[in-house]
Amino acid sequence: MPSIVTQAIVLRHADYREHDRMLTLLSPSMGRVEAVCRGCKRPQSPLLAASEWFTLGEYVLYAGRGRLNVSSCNVAESFFPLRTDYERLKYATYILSVAEAAAQPGDRAVELFTLLARSLSRLAYTDKDAQAVAAAFLLHFSAISGYRPRLSHCVRCGRRMTDDEIRLMDIAEGGLLCADCQSSLRPARPLSPAQARWMRDVLARGIDKTDMPPSDAPGAVLSEYVETRMEKPIRHEGLWR
Ligand SMILES: [Zn+2]
Numbered sequence: 001m002p003s004i005v006t007q008a009i010v011l012r013h014a015d016y017r018e019h020d021r022m023l024t025l026l027s028p029s030m031g032r033v034e035a036v037c038r039g040c041k042r043p044q045s046p047l048l049a050a051s052e053w054f055t056l057g058e059y060v061l062y063a064g065r066g067r068l069n070v071s072s073c074n075v076a077e078s079f080f081p082l083r084t085d086y087e088r089l090k091y092a093t094y095i096l097s098v099a100e101a102a103a104q105p106g107d108r109a110v111e112l113f114t115l116l117a118r119s120l121s122r123l124a125y126t127d128k129d130a131q132a133v134a135a136a137f138l139l140h141f142s143a144i145s146g147y148r149p150r151l152s153h154c155v156r157c158g159r160r161m162t163d164d165e166i167r168l169m170d171i172a173e174g175g176l177l178c179a180d181c182q183s184s185l186r187p188a189r190p191l192s193p194a195q196a197r198w199m200r201d202v203l204a205r206g207i208d209k210t211d212m213p214p215s216d217a218p219g220a221v222l223s224e225y226v227e228t229r230m231e232k233p234i235r236h237e238g239l240w241r
Pocket of ligand 1: 154155156157158159177178179180181
């Protein structure tokens with residue numbers, strides 16, 4: 001079998017025999033990929049950088065002994081500053097876990113790969129509030145996954161809502177909930193008009209063109225929304241203010 005060349009981001013690594021690691025990669029063309037990185041834990045291994053969390057590079061893979069293996073990697077980005085800032089590392093690790101939970105082996109993941117790379121870059125190299133970057137990741141992630149939340153109309157009755165009517169987001173239905181449709185039986189979470197506006201802005205123009213007091217980024221409600229849709233709880237203790 002000829003070698004495979006693909007861009008990838010390291011989503012996770014696990015120890016595998018004495019000197020090796022098993023990598024979980026996100027590839028735009030192949031989705032989630034498991035590959036053994038042989039010898040990467042030996043001192044001075046040229047593959048050590050290729051086997052670290054977050055690394056983005058061009059990986060050359062080959063099939064052997066019933067598995068994919070990394071034969072070489074041209075590292076493009078290590079996002080090194082994430083490793084020196086615990087606060088930003090927490091959010092970067094969380095969005096990596098969301099990507100890992102969503103990516104499927106063999107399914108193309110071009111949009112997810114691009115979104116993850118850009119979000120890691122913002123966390124590593126800009127001073128943008130880390131919670132806002134992670135919340136924007138979740139928002140775009142929901143859009144590319146096909147469940148962009150409805151942020152102008154009540155998700156139950158379809159009525160258009162003015163900003164000052166906004167109080168709640170319906171987690172199960174994925175959108176605003178008006179006062180008439182509110183019921184104790186429906187799982188809804190508080191959402192302020194400013195938060196709804198911020199989400200609309202981020203979806204329309206991207207986070208770089210969107211201002212917001214950092215403490216208001218609706219990370220908690222978005223992580224509950226995304227994890228409910230994926231049916232996969234992901235650890236996020238201490239992440240949302
Ligand atoms: Zn309604």
